Amino acid sequence: KEKGSNWVNFMFSSRVRELILKWMHEERPSDSSLYLFPGNDLGHITTESIRIIFNQLCRTAGLSGQEFHPHALRHRYAHILLETGNSVEIVSKLLNHASTSTTQQFYLKESAVQINERANIPWMKSTTKKRKEPINIKHRC
Secondary structure: OOOOOOOOOOOOOHHHHHHHHHHHHHHOOOOOOOOOOEOHHHOEOOHHHHHHHHHHHHHHOOOOOOOOOHHHHHHHHHHHHHHOOOOHHHHHHHOOOOOHHHHHHHHOOOOHHHHHHHOOOHHHOOOOOOOOOOOOOOOOO
C-alpha cells in the first residue's frame, strides 16, 4: 500500500523478481510475516527505518547533502522516465498520481539550462566552439 488504503501495482524486471524471490526464501528474517520487508513484531518496516538505513548507505558511499534522501529515488525515477521520452501521462500513472498536475508540480521542476539542453531549438545549438565576443550578423530584409 502506498497512501491510505490504496494498493499500488507495478512490474518487476526478471532480475529484480529473481532477487526478491531469493530474499523471500533464503534471507528474509521471518517467513510468517505478510510483508516483504518485515519490521519489528511482524509489522512492516517503518519509513523512519528506511531513512536511517538509506542515510547509513549514503555515508558509507561518501555521499552527503540535502539531495540524498529516500524520496529522491522516486524523483530520479520520474526524471529518467521523462528524459527517455515518456509522456507526463505515462509517468503520472507509473507514479500512481491521481492527476498529471501532481506529476508536473513535483517532478517537472527544471532550470532553464536543463530545459535548454533537451530542447530542440536550432539557433541555441552550436557545433562550433563558443566565441567569447558577440557575433554581429548583417542581413537584408
